[in-house]
Amino acid sequence: MPAARIARILVDSPLPQLDRLLDYRIPEGMDGIVPGVRVTVPLRSAGRVAEGFVVELSSQQDFPGPLSDIAALASAVPILRPEVWALARAVADRAAGSAGDVLRLAIPPRQVRVEKAWLARGREPERAPIAAPALEGYPDAVTEALEADERLVLGVDPGVTELGDGVWVGRWAVTLARVAARVVAAGRSAIVVAPDYRDQEQLAAALAPLLPADAVVRLDARQSNPDRYRGILRALGQNPVVLLGNRSVVYAPAARLGLIAIWNDGDPLLGEPLAPYVHARDAALIRQEQQGGALVIAGHTRTTEAERLVELGYLRELGPTRPRRSRVIPTANIPAQDRLAAQARIPSIAWREARAGSQTGPVLVQVARPGYAPGLRCGDCGASARCRVCDGPLHQSRRGGIPSCSWCGAPEASWRCTNCQSTRLRPAGAGASRTADELGRAFPGVRVIVADGERAIQAVDAKPAIVVATRGAEPIAAGGYRAVLLLDGERMVARETLRVGEDCLRWWSDAASLAADDAPVVLVGVGGALASAMVTGRQAEYARAELADRRLLRFPPAARVATLQGTPEAVAAALSALPAEVDPVGTTEVDGRARAIVRFDYAHGAEVAAVVRSEIIRQATMRRKPVPGQVRRGRQPLPLRARFDDPEPFAE
Incomplete structure (x- = not known):
């Protein structure tokens, strides 16, 4: 078999037309090009150079024309794991967005000193076995469901409990910490998503007596870039860990994933404010389907989104043996x-x-x-x-x-x-x-x-x-x-x-x-x-x-909605391209920008997202190029933008 000398690369670019894998030739003598590493590559416009991630290697090229060479290997660390790429691609496709936007949420900017220190330490030693804590107050069905990689809506008791030394946390934090520790004891990693730093501090305190310090990795937007990059590198190790953080931790690398747990999925902090605006719960559902492992959604209340999945049989209800109430x-x-x-x-x-x-x-x-x-x-x-x-x-x-x-x-x-x-x-x-x-x-x-x-x-x-x-x-x-x-x-x-x-x-x-x-x-x-x-x-x-x-009104989450924004011509063209099953709710126009809301069933979600994405790319490539010599006044907005599952039309 011939050696792989073609690299398929996702270029880091905001242009929607570049949201695909591009073929580049690996020049002779350039070593270390493996899937997941960062590279710099030339773009055939104005002689620019951009960064990107190597996603695949091949011995045959897809592009029929001549290929450009990779300019340089920016980092030898394969920071983009296959499971993260698969998740980013699926999440972006569901929301008619770019995989590069998802990867910017998942992978922090490179920190050279942190990376060099991590490479110098070499392979981490194998950790001693960890005892699995019991799930006190819960029936054996919960433990069996976790071991069988089921999807659960887990009921929790109200109240607080003392961990020792005057540290008090909610009972829910102890429950989720024990669930995550059991997964790590079984040799797999766990991702625990909490909306607020207060919740994360409670979970960290509850995990401390159950796991060694190196078995808990914090990934939080409040961290500095070096600390967050250091946490991502620790997640690349061989030992199983608990990855604890806010909404972006759902994209953390974990090859042997045994659990994704989300606390309080109704909190608006779990909704991503950046494109492609995917809620952490939806990303977790996609990842669990791709990688397996158990999925746990817990809270003192239940969202209508979780209730819909329960009624469909996708999530199973389980709770304490003798539930308390306030x-x-x-x-x-x-x-x-x-x-x-x-x-x-x-x-x-x-x-x-x-x-x-x-x-x-x-x-x-x-x-x-x-x-x-x-x-x-x-x-x-x-x-x-x-x-x-x-x-x-x-x-x-x-x-x-x-x-x-x-x-x-x-x-x-x-x-x-x-x-x-x-x-x-x-x-x-x-x-x-x-x-x-x-x-x-x-x-x-x-x-x-x-x-x-x-x-x-x-x-x-x-x-x-x-x-x-x-x-x-x-x-x-x-x-x-x-x-x-x-x-x-x-x-x-x-x-x-x-x-x-x-x-x-x-x-x-x-x-x-x-x-x-x-x-x-x-x-x-x-x-x-x-x-x-x-x-x-x-x-x-x-x-x-x-x-x-x-359901009677066809409001979310009984149906999905999408918001299309842009020039009136672009929005009208996108609406005309949508399949007949889509139900337009209404269109408004303010200051030369139009906004349309459409409603559709979940069964048509993939088709609607593909059509909208194609229209976004088509409209972006039709933009007029700047006149040579004319002063450019900042980046011009795209003619068409889309936000799927947008809560704004139904909020104040």
């Missing part, structure tokens, strides 16, 4: 004689529970928004205070501070009402800071702690305190909170988004899970199906009913 008290059930108190932001029953809990330990108060006054109004006529720059709503981050715009951030030190010309402002609503002031006056002698986006607090001790936190920023209390107050429920439910019920249920359930066993959780101002799901602990039934309603 003790939730909805104020909507307050007797009629206390109806006036029930209409208050903090009704009397919530005051009583907070006062009783604060005598023995910390009490959590969850609020909807940070700042002192989330909204401001004219002190005379009551008109909403708006920004003079962008007409956005004004707010105050602290009491007595200068108002600023919630949209553009512009300060408004000399505001004047456009309705009555008054300069007086009064607060509208109460944010975390204002709530803390009110509770501080109501509970003299009790310390008040504020946790929000500006004041990141991960843990509090067991001493009496009032902890006011915005949703998602709640710290863990030693021993659990002695009471939890869920305020501003009506404000949260009032958001205009398709997922408002799921989001509220997730925010409230996550906060309630931080309570001590049998501690009261007071849900203020919310009734109906949401309150019933919280009280009974049947969040899955709410997701089931929500999915049934969306």
